[in-house]
Amino acid sequence: MNDEDMAAGLDALVPRLRQFVAVAREEHLTRAAEQLGVPQPTLSRSIARLEAELGVPLFSRPGRSVKLTRHGRLLFEYSERTLTTLAAQLRLLAEETDPARGxxxxxxxxxxxxxxxxxxxxxxxxxxxxxxxxxxxxxxxxxxxxxxxxxxxxxxTAPLPNEPGIVTRKLDSQRIDLVVPAGHRLARRRGVRLAEAAAEDFIGMPPGHGLRTISNELCRAAGFEPRIAFEGEETATCRGLVGAG
Incomplete structure (x- = not known):
């Protein structure tokens, strides 16, 4: 069987997989049809089409019952396992998206x-x-x-992104402080214009961090590009380095 034939076989098999497994388990078309909630003639035609498209008999029909053939048993083993795995994954998906337990x-x-x-x-x-x-x-x-x-x-995150496909809502605001070492010329000032720190070396987050984006924008608004002496991903590290001078 080439790739095209295999793809065609899958197209035929997948929609009928549950029907095939039900008949194989029940070994009776009428009971399987009742279980599936479809008319028995419809189920019979579906199984017959599946056998024709796969090119092998899946069931023998002794009397009023049906039995799996050698090829049918081979398909049933993997079909049943596939359906069981799929059902488990669907249950997991339902649990993941449950608003109360997800x-x-x-x-x-x-x-x-x-x-x-x-x-x-x-x-x-x-x-x-x-x-x-x-x-x-x-x-x-x-x-x-x-x-x-x-x-x-x-x-x-911050700043809030503005792009298609993302819905944003402002939840809160955080104050951003200019932190300097004890004894710094600006340390005891009650208020400082950011431009007064233009000549200082800055310690900040690496590019790509929201705080770095915001601080760069604030510095540019104050008329200068910050000279970055060190980049750290943790604000506690940055504060510790500033405190150490």
Missing amino acids: RVALAFLHTLGTDAVPRMLRDFRATHPAVRFVLVQGSADMLLARLRAGEADLCL
Whole structure:
């Protein structure tokens, strides 16, 4: 059998697979038809067409019953296993999408992992205890890539993306501070214009992180490009390095 014949065989087999397995289990066309909820003549014609298209007899017909032939037993072994596996996967899919018991893939920025996300999950699980979460942290670019690919259901990120196919909603605001070492010339000031720090070396997130995008935009709005001395993916690391001078 060449590839074209095999493809044609699959086209014929897949829609009739459940019918074939039902007849093989019952060894009786009438009982199988009742189980499937189809007229017995319709089921008989479907099995006959399947045998004709595969080019082998699947059943022998002694009396009023039917029995699997050698070729029928070979097909039945794999067909039954395939249907069982498919049914299990469909049940898993139903559980995954059940609003009361499903699983949610939540992607979020590193900066939200210390307080905001744990608080949100605690509050949500108080009223939906059976819902499970898969948590992913990363940069804004990586999180959005997962969202576009369908690997994440929800994404907590900033700045908000503006592109087709993604629905956004502002949930909260976070203040962004300019952090300097103790003893720095700006350290004891109650207020600072960002332009006053234009000559300083900056420590920040790598490109692709939302905070880096926002901080770059703020610096450009203040009239300068920030000179980046070091890039770190964790805000705690960045603050520690600033504190060390």
